[in-house]
Amino acid sequence: MGKYSLMMGSEALVRGAIYAGIRFYAGYPITPATEVAEYMAQLLPRAGGIFVQTEDELAAINMAIGASVAKWKAMVATSGPGFSLMQEGIGHAINTEVPLLIVDVQRGGPSTGQPTMPSQQDVFQARYGSHGSYEIIVLSPGNVQELFYLTIDAVNLSEQYRTPVILLTEEITAHLWEKIYVPGPGEYPVLPHATPPTRGDEGFLLESQLHDERGYNVANDPELSAKALWRLIRKIRDNVDKISRIEVKYFDDEPSVFIASYGCSARSALAAVKMLRQDGYKVGFLRLITLWPFPENTIRNAVRGASTVVVPEMNSGYIVNEFRLLGLNVVSVPKLGGEMPMPEEVYSIVKGVLS
Amino acid sequence: MNPLIQNYLRSEYAQGKRRTIFCPGCGNGIILGYFVRAIDELKREDGFDDSKLYIVTGIGCSGNIPVPLKYNIIRALHGRALSVATGVKLVRPDSEVVVFAGDGDLLSIGGNHLIHTIRRNVGIKVILVNNMLYGMTGGQVAPTTPMEAITHTTPYGNPEPPLDACKLAVSLGATYVARWVVPLAKQCIQSIKELLLHRGFGLLECLSQCPVYQGRYVIGIDRPSKIMDYYLKITVVSDKPSYGDKITIGKFVDYERPTYEEIMWSIVNKAREGGNYEA
Numbered sequence: 001m002g003k004y005s006l007m008m009g010s011e012a013l014v015r016g017a018i019y020a021g022i023r024f025y026a027g028y029p030i031t032p033a034t035e036v037a038e039y040m041a042q043l044l045p046r047a048g049g050i051f052v053q054t055e056d057e058l059a060a061i062n063m064a065i066g067a068s069v070a071k072w073k074a075m076v077a078t079s080g081p082g083f084s085l086m087q088e089g090i091g092h093a094i095n096t097e098v099p100l101l102i103v104d105v106q107r108g109g110p111s112t113g114q115p116t117m118p119s120q121q122d123v124f125q126a127r128y129g130s131h132g133s134y135e136i137i138v139l140s141p142g143n144v145q146e147l148f149y150l151t152i153d154a155v156n157l158s159e160q161y162r163t164p165v166i167l168l169t170e171e172i173t174a175h176l177w178e179k180i181y182v183p184g185p186g187e188y189p190v191l192p193h194a195t196p197p198t199r200g201d202e203g204f205l206l207e208s209q210l211h212d213e214r215g216y217n218v219a220n221d222p223e224l225s226a227k228a229l230w231r232l233i234r235k236i237r238d239n240v241d242k243i244s245r246i247e248v249k250y251f252d253d254e255p256s257v258f259i260a261s262y263g264c265s266a267r268s269a270l271a272a273v274k275m276l277r278q279d280g281y282k283v284g285f286l287r288l289i290t291l292w293p294f295p296e297n298t299i300r301n302a303v304r305g306a307s308t309v310v311v312p313e314m315n316s317g318y319i320v321n322e323f324r325l326l327g328l329n330v331v332s333v334p335k336l337g338g339e340m341p342m343p344e345e346v347y348s349i350v351k352g353v354l355s
Numbered sequence: 356m357n358p359l360i361q362n363y364l365r366s367e368y369a370q371g372k373r374r375t376i377f378c379p380g381c382g383n384g385i386i387l388g389y390f391v392r393a394i395d396e397l398k399r400e401d402g403f404d405d406s407k408l409y410i411v412t413g414i415g416c417s418g419n420i421p422v423p424l425k426y427n428i429i430r431a432l433h434g435r436a437l438s439v440a441t442g443v444k445l446v447r448p449d450s451e452v453v454v455f456a457g458d459g460d461l462l463s464i465g466g467n468h469l470i471h472t473i474r475r476n477v478g479i480k481v482i483l484v485n486n487m488l489y490g491m492t493g494g495q496v497a498p499t500t501p502m503e504a505i506t507h508t509t510p511y512g513n514p515e516p517p518l519d520a521c522k523l524a525v526s527l528g529a530t531y532v533a534r535w536v537v538p539l540a541k542q543c544i545q546s547i548k549e550l551l552l553h554r555g556f557g558l559l560e561c562l563s564q565c566p567v568y569q570g571r572y573v574i575g576i577d578r579p580s581k582i583m584d585y586y587l588k589i590t591v592v593s594d595k596p597s598y599g600d601k602i603t604i605g606k607f608v609d610y611e612r613p614t615y616e617e618i619m620w621s622i623v624n625k626a627r628e629g630g631n632y633e634a
Contacts, residue, residue: 024442026442046627046629046631047632052441058468059471062432062439066439066443067442068442069439092431201425202425203408203425203427204427208430
């Protein structure tokens with residue numbers, strides 16, 4: 001039996017991580033992700049785990065990689081500038097197939113930007129931030145309860161696919177207090193931790209360059225390098241429909257317009273849909289739970305029959321391009337400055353589209 | 356065949372199907388030989404348990420030294436070997452964690468981690484292979500390159516004074532610091548043995564030859580044996596680190612203080628006394 005509790009998003013994230021079996025945390029203080037570190041420092045040792053405040057974010061992600069390889073599920077949490085510093089480490093974990101949870105509590109950028117204000121400006125950095133060709137899983141929770149569960153899902157996905165998974169939330173959700181249900185032990189599925197395989201009396205070889213199944217460097221062999229890289233890409237790309245999820249509401253009457261959003265912006269989007277419905281407009285609601293890999297097929301099926309998708313988001317218009325690539329007529333509602341898109345704003349834009 | 360090859364190398368290397376990437380005359384292969392001999396002697400003399408050995412490497416030629424070995428090996432990003440090694444040591448405090456890194460990796464791009472790893476006294480054993488420049492990328496200036504030396508990125512002479520890794524480590528409170536030079540086999544092997552048995556952070560700097568770049572450009576000698584002779588000429592045994600026209604070699608410090616992993620685990624145990632975590 002679990003229990004109900006009022007908690008801040010950051011605490012829900014930390015408790016979700018500990019529930020998922022995370023026992024190693026390394027991080028550097030940064031607004032607005034500092035609360036995650038503080039709750040971890042408090043709670044993780046009591047769960048038998050280790051918390052380290054590192055000298056910088058480079059040390060944080062690389063220590064987490066070491067801990068994950070050697071024994072324990074590990075994670076890091078940061079925000080914009082720290083997330084940029086961690087990008088090389090993310091690529092390293094992808095290439096060496098190290099399960100890892102990476103949390104980015106988004107603030108406004110670029111550079112030091114807006115430390116205390118929320119944004120969704122890192123959605124492309126989460127997807128494309130590290131160098132080289134790769135695929136990555138990125139989850140976007142919409143409220144504190146979902147922050148708890150998606151943290152566990154992220155850890156499970158990282159173990160199942162042996163790859164780092166990014167949990168992309170925003171200052172708003174991380175600092176929001178909501179009532180959530182915390183499941184009891186064994187109530188929610190948790191996968192065991194995967195460490196690198198050894199062979200006979202020979203230990204593992206974790207090679208940071210492209211390598212074959214034994215770990216040997218194949219970086220100078222075009223054929224073997226391509227094979228190694230395609231395998232890493234395909235293990236995600238070929239499983240998009242298993243990995244990626246969306247939430248769809250108000251679709252039964254086949255609306256011609258959908259409002260599609262994610263994270264905290266989706267709350268305004270849903271409020272706008274409800275207002276429009278109340279005034280007699282047929283408008284559907286779509287929320288991305290998984291941002292990457294982008295769930296093309298699922299979205300295509302969900303908005304079948306719709307002519308237009310309106311996409312409110314707290315950046316200059318990023319995810320809207322993915323909808324455009326699906327051949328849909330899109331209306332971007334970009335919002336910069338640190339305030340959420342208001343339901344009224346979205347309402348009036350959609351009303352303009354419909355008339 | 357030397358039985359050490361069969362006992363310590365991965366099958367592909369032992370059977371000659373794979374080779375190391377080192378240039379002829381490089382010091383890296385010699386250091387690999389010292390490392391294997393040190394472990395073998397320790398196993399016979401002290402019953403050293405090498406089953407819990409993790410080796411983490413940086414990027415650069417020296418990062419390839421342990422690859423042929425049967426042990427658990429992590430090839431980390433450039434400069435980050437100490438961070439990865441700290442993660443390993445914290446979650447497996449009973450394991451032996453060795454880092455192989457070059458001078459550019461450890462002192463330049465990874466310099467910050469070196470400072471903090473020593474400050475924390477993480478029980479990691481670092482073998483720093485110093486060839487006085489960046490060898491893998493083709494002979495560029497490093498923090499250890501002598502002033503005025505010609506390299507591919509200092510064609511008019513190095514404008515920067517070199518860094519003494521051992522002096523830095525001693526000043527930060529490292530509990531074992533030694534510097535030897537590749538031609539002194541006995542001292543190198545003995546020092547690796549001391550390093551492996553040491554409790555707490557240990558640094559062994561090994562001056563090594565890179566005939567292709569350091570030999571030809573920095574020193575002006577390309578014969579490996581002559582570079583080793585040159586090394587013996589410019590080094591002098593002392594108990595104090597110094598890195599100038601004369602470079603001092605020897606053991607500079609060897610003492611003990613509480614290690615990071617010991618302190619960390621006592622914190623975990625103390626936190627749990629106040630009651631275990633409840634969901």
